[in-house]
Amino acid sequence: MSQYIPTLDYYSNRLPLTRTMDVSPEETGDPDSRDVHRATLEIAHKIFTFQTAFPQDLIPLSTETERERAPEGQREMGLADLRESGNEMGRKAKYERMDREGEEEDASYQNKSVNGNKYVIACSIFASLNSVLLGYDVGVMSGAILFIKEDLQISEVQEEVLIGCLSIVSLFGSLGGGKASDSIGRKWTMGLAAIIFQTGTAIMACAPSFPILMVGRLLAGVGIGFGVMIAPVYIAEISPAVARGALTSFPEIFINLGILLGYISNYLFSGLSVHISWRVMLAVGILPSVFIGFSLFIIPESPRWLVMQNRIEEARSVLLKINENEAEVEERLAEIEEAAGIANPENKIDEKAVWHELLRPSPVIRRMLIAGFGIQCFQQITGIDATVYYSPTIFREAGIRSNNALLAATIAVGFTKTIFVLIAIFLIDRIGRKPLLYVSTIGMTACLFGLAISLSFIKHELGPKELGIGLAILTVCGNVAFFSVGIGPVCWVLTSEIFPLKLRAQAAALGAVGNRVSSGMVAMSFLSVSRSITVAGTFVIFSIVSALSVVFTHFCVPETKGKTLEQIELLFQQNERDWQNGETELADMEHLVQ
Numbered sequence: 001m002s003q004y005i006p007t008l009d010y011y012s013n014r015l016p017l018t019r020t021m022d023v024s025p026e027e028t029g030d031p032d033s034r035d036v037h038r039a040t041l042e043i044a045h046k047i048f049t050f051q052t053a054f055p056q057d058l059i060p061l062s063t064e065t066e067r068e069r070a071p072e073g074q075r076e077m078g079l080a081d082l083r084e085s086g087n088e089m090g091r092k093a094k095y096e097r098m099d100r101e102g103e104e105e106d107a108s109y110q111n112k113s114v115n116g117n118k119y120v121i122a123c124s125i126f127a128s129l130n131s132v133l134l135g136y137d138v139g140v141m142s143g144a145i146l147f148i149k150e151d152l153q154i155s156e157v158q159e160e161v162l163i164g165c166l167s168i169v170s171l172f173g174s175l176g177g178g179k180a181s182d183s184i185g186r187k188w189t190m191g192l193a194a195i196i197f198q199t200g201t202a203i204m205a206c207a208p209s210f211p212i213l214m215v216g217r218l219l220a221g222v223g224i225g226f227g228v229m230i231a232p233v234y235i236a237e238i239s240p241a242v243a244r245g246a247l248t249s250f251p252e253i254f255i256n257l258g259i260l261l262g263y264i265s266n267y268l269f270s271g272l273s274v275h276i277s278w279r280v281m282l283a284v285g286i287l288p289s290v291f292i293g294f295s296l297f298i299i300p301e302s303p304r305w306l307v308m309q310n311r312i313e314e315a316r317s318v319l320l321k322i323n324e325n326e327a328e329v330e331e332r333l334a335e336i337e338e339a340a341g342i343a344n345p346e347n348k349i350d351e352k353a354v355w356h357e358l359l360r361p362s363p364v365i366r367r368m369l370i371a372g373f374g375i376q377c378f379q380q381i382t383g384i385d386a387t388v389y390y391s392p393t394i395f396r397e398a399g400i401r402s403n404n405a406l407l408a409a410t411i412a413v414g415f416t417k418t419i420f421v422l423i424a425i426f427l428i429d430r431i432g433r434k435p436l437l438y439v440s441t442i443g444m445t446a447c448l449f450g451l452a453i454s455l456s457f458i459k460h461e462l463g464p465k466e467l468g469i470g471l472a473i474l475t476v477c478g479n480v481a482f483f484s485v486g487i488g489p490v491c492w493v494l495t496s497e498i499f500p501l502k503l504r505a506q507a508a509a510l511g512a513v514g515n516r517v518s519s520g521m522v523a524m525s526f527l528s529v530s531r532s533i534t535v536a537g538t539f540v541i542f543s544i545v546s547a548l549s550v551v552f553t554h555f556c557v558p559e560t561k562g563k564t565l566e567q568i569e570l571l572f573q574q575n576e577r578d579w580q581n582g583e584t585e586l587a588d589m590e591h592l593v594q
Contacts, residue, residue, distance in 0.1 A: 117243070119321050119322060120238060120239055120240070120243070120247060120322050121247070122298070122299075123235075123238055123298075123299045123300065124235045124238075124239070124247045124248075124250045125250060126292075126295035126298060126299045127190060127231050127234045127235055127250070127251075127295075127299060128231055128235070128250040128251045128254040129194075129254065129288055129289075129291055129292045129295060130190055130193050130194060130197075130224075130226075130227030130228070130230070130231050130251075130289075130292060131227065131228065131231055131250075131251035131252070131253075131254040131255045131258065132254045132255070132257060132258040132261070132288040133193075133194070133197050133220075133223070133224060133227060133258065133285060133289060134224045134227065134228055134255055134258060135254060135255035135256060135257060135258020135259040135260075135261070135262065136258035136259070136261055136262045136265075136284075136285045136288065137166065137220065137224065137258075137262070137285060138255075138258070138259050138262065138385065138388055138389060139258060139259035139260065139261065139262020139263045139265075139266070139388070139410075139414060140262035140263075140265050140266060140281045140282060140284075140285060141162075141163055141166075141262070141389065142262070142263070142266070142388065142389050142390065142391055142392055142410060143262070143265075143266025143267070143270065143281065143392065143410065144266065144277075144278040144281045144282060145159060145162070145163065145278075146392065146403060146406075147270075147274050147277050147278040147281075148162070148213070148278050150274050151274045151275050151278065152209065152210050152213070154210055156527055156528075157528075158210060159527065160523070160524045160526070160527050160528065161214075161524060162210075162213065162214065162217060163389055163523050163524070164519075164521070164522075164523035164524030164525075165214070165217055165218065165221065165520065165524070166217055166218075166220060166520070167221070167385070167516045167517070167519035167520030167523055168221070168516065168517060168520035168524070169218050169221035169222060169225070170221040170222065170224045170225030170228065170516040170520075171225060171512070171513040171516045171517055171520075172221075172222055172225060173193070173196070173221065173222040173223060173224060173225020173226040173227075173228075174225040174226070174228065174229040174509045174512035174513050174516060175225075175509050175510075175513060176222070176225070176226065177189055177193070177225060177226040177227075177229040177230050177505075177509055177512075178229060178505045178506040178508065178509030178510075179506075179509075180192060180226070181229075181230050181233065181305070181505045182305075182308075182505050182506070185301050185302070185305055186230055186233060186234040186237070186301065186302040186305050186505075187234070187296060187299060187300070187301050188296070189226060189230045190226075190227065190230055190231065190234070190292065190296070191292065191293065191296045192226060193223050193224070193225075193226030193227035193230065193292075194223065194227070194289035194292040194293060195223070195289075196219060196220075196222050196223030196226065197219075197220050197223030197224060197227070197285075197289055198223075198286050198289045199219055199223075200216045200217065200218070200219030200220030200221070200222070200223060201216065201220055201282060201283065201285050201286050201289075202216070202283075202286065203215055203216030203219065204216035204217060204220065204282050205279045205280075205282045205283040206279070225512065225516060228251075228512050228515075228516070229508055229509050229512040230505075231250075231251045232248050232251055232492040232493070232495065232496035232508065233302075233496050233504060233505055233508050234302055235247050235248045235250060235251070235496070236248050236493075236496035236497050237302040237303065237304040237305070237504075238300070238302055238303065238318070238322060240322065240323065242429065242562060243429060244429070244493070244497060246425045246426070246428055246429050248489075248492060248493040248496050248497065249421070249424060249425050249428055249489035249490075249492070249493055250425075251492055252421055252424075252484070252488050252489035252492055253418075253421050253422065253425065253489070255488075256414070256417040256418040256421045256484060256488075257418055258288070259388060259414050259417060259418075260411070260414035260415060260417065260418050262281075262285075262414075263407065263410045263411045263414040264411060264414070265281050265284050266281060266407045266410070267404070267407045267408060267411060269281050270403060270404060270407055300318045300321070301314070301318065302318075303315040303316075303318040303319050303322075303333075303336065304336050304501055304504075306318065307333070307337055308501070308502075312333070312337070315333060315336070316329060316330075316333055319332060319333060332564075335564065336501070354502060354503055354506050355506065357503060358503060358506060358507060358510065364573050365500075367556075367572050368498050368499055368507070368572055369507065369510070370556055371494065371498060371556050371557050371558065372494060372495045372498055372499065372507060372508075372510075372511045373510060373511050373514045374552055374556055375437075375487070375490075375491050375494055375511075375552075375553075375557060376491055376495060376511040376512065376514045376515040376518070377514045377515065377518045378441075378487065378491075378548075378549040378552060379487050379488065379491040379515060379518075380515055380518035380519040380522060381518045381521075381522060381545050382441075382444055382448070382487075382542055382545050382546040382549060383448065383522060383538075383539065383542035383546075384479075384480070384483050384488070385519045385522050385523050386522050386523065386526040386538070386542070387413075387476060387479055387480060388413070388417075389523055390526055390527070391409070391410045391413055391476065392406040392407070392409075392410060393527070393530075393535070394451075394455075394472065394476060394535060395409045395410075395469075395472065395473070395476075397455055397458070397459075397472075397535045398454070398455060398458055398468060398469050398472035398473070399458055399465050399468060399469050399472075400469060409473060412473065412477060413476055413477055413480055416477040416480050416481050416484075417480045417481070417483070417484045418484075419481075419484075420480070420481040420484040420485045421484040421485070421488060421489060423484075423485055424436060424484060424485045424486065424489045424490075425489070427485070428489065428490065428493065428561075429561060429562070431561075432559050432561040433490045433493060433494060433557070433559060433560055433561060434553065434557060434558075434559045436485060436486040436490055437486050437487055437490055437553045437557060438486075438550065438553060438554075439482070439485065439486055440482050440483060440485055440486020440487045440488075440490070441482075441486065441487060441546055441547075441549045441550045441553055442482075442550055443478070443481075443482030443485075444479055444482045444483055444487070444546045445543050445546040445547045445550065446478075447475045447476075447478040447479040447482060448475075448479055448539050448540075448542045448543035448546055449539075449540065449543040450471070450475040450478070451472060451476060451479065451536075451539050452536045452537070452539040452540045452543065453471075453536075454468055454471035454472045454475055455468075455472060455534075455535055455536035455539070456536040457471065458472070459534070459536065487549070491515075494557065494560065495507075495508050495511040495512075496508055497560055497568055498558075498560065498568055498569075498572070499569075500569050526538065529541075558571055558572070
């Protein structure tokens with residue numbers, strides 16, 4: 001006769017009762033089967049005895065749902081065993097109490113997770129405030145330059161230099177930011193960026209002449225270079241892997257928010273006198289940096305930087321605020337120590353070796369640099385800053401004449417940029433970095449070519465003027481939308497996560513340098529090139545470059561979704577085919593880590 005014996009898995013894992021074996025001696029044909037049968041029954045008896053003495057270690061089929069899921073024989077057996085104990089009701093109450101305690105433990109765990117996520121989100125928001133400064137400057141200068149030209153009587157070349165020099169000089173801030181962040185920490189580097197930007201903005205707002213205006217512009221550029229480089233690095237280092245993409249995109253959100261605020265500021269203060277309006281527009285940019293000062297007393301230092309400084313206990317304290325449980329914290333801390341060379345001192349790289357490894361990279365580091373530096377350059381040479389800085393010029397070319405109408409049209413561009421970067425935040429950790437890059441670069445290519453066609457349509461009067469204006473606004477908004485949903489935020493996410501810990505700050509600084517130099521070249525040459533080959537011809541070139549960015553994404557950018565920073569480092573060590581396809585699975589990477 002068959003007999004059902006609960007397995008140890010049932011008691012340890014609280015799984016439903018299962019039919020584990022048929023131990024009828026008559027059926028086995030083995031002469032020792034009776035001894036096996038007797039021993040098995042003794043073990044089962046001891047297990048049931050343990051259950052009776054310590055019912056908290058077992059949760060039987062005590063709920064209606066569990067009973068309905070169990071097979072009929074098991075359902076009857078569970079009830080029969082409870083009746084044999086003689087204290088069915090009392091024990092049932094104990095089990096139900098344990099059910100409630102289990103639910104309370106689950107709720108407590110979920111609350112910890114939610115609290116940790118809230119803390120990380122708050123830190124990411126505060127760290128991203130520096131990005132508002134860059135966005136505001138980009139947005140406000142597009143409108144303020146209309147009044148600066150009239151007030152200070154500057155030439156077209158001076159206009160290009162004034163707008164483009166900020167991106168060029170910010171590369172010095174980015175390079176200095178990498179060194180500063182390794183020396184004084186990620187958090188205080190953000191504070192230094194805000195102070196430098198405040199000083200430069202104050203000088204610009206009070207400038208009586210073009211040379212003084214340039215001095216303030218150069219200082220502001222250095223501050224922006226610091227802030228643009230350090231915010232993504234800091235956020236990537238405090239974020240859990242599952243949410244790192246979304247959180248590291250926060251700086252891009254705040255850049256777009258700053259652009260929108262700059263456009264709105266232009267529109268609101270355009271009614272003031274020519275001498276006052278642009279000064280007020282620029283001065284308002286000081287306000288975000290005030291909030292940055294307050295945030296420094298709230299956000300913690302990066303745990304990875306603390307480990308690099310051998311301040312292990314402080315790093316553990318920060319990780320405990322971010323992660324759900326101590327076991328996970330210890331595991332993550334061990335990974336960070338190993339990556340930093342703390343756990344294995346002979347692997348630790350001194351400061352001089354950092355630049356040596358970047359300037360004479362190994363094949364693995366070279367692939368990282370190609371991916372990080374390349375995506376940063378493509379983000380800008382596809383012409384996004386030309387579209388944003390010179391949107392009034394583009395719309396004037398399309399046929400809009402009054403300043404108020406021009407500034408109102410730029411607000412539509414700002415709203416579009418901001419809305420679509422929010423969409424990117426929800427998608428980046430769900431569908432991955434690479435699919436968003438494909439959608440973004442292909443869409444931008446189409447919109448840039450469409451803008452060139454619409455401007456040619458207007459220039460040669462091939463149809464109604466209103467249609468041409470509508471197409472121009474639609475394609476500009478489409479271009480910034482595709483930019484914001486993909487290459488805009490993904491660029492900074494990839495740069496902040498693909499490099500090894502010891503090289504991360506300096507490598508991210510190099511990427512930011514490439515970004516700012518590309519931005520400056522586009523901004524400082526757009527008017528001159530447009531005058532030579534028309535605005536439409538310039539956007540044809542941008543569309544060709546954007547098409548090349550699709551090819552670069554396919555061959556040079558891996559998929560990093562869902563992987564820890566330490567696992568991403570291993571991802572680049574895989575063979576060329578895996579790297580290009582970006583298909584290395586997380587399970588494979590975990591196996592490599594082990």
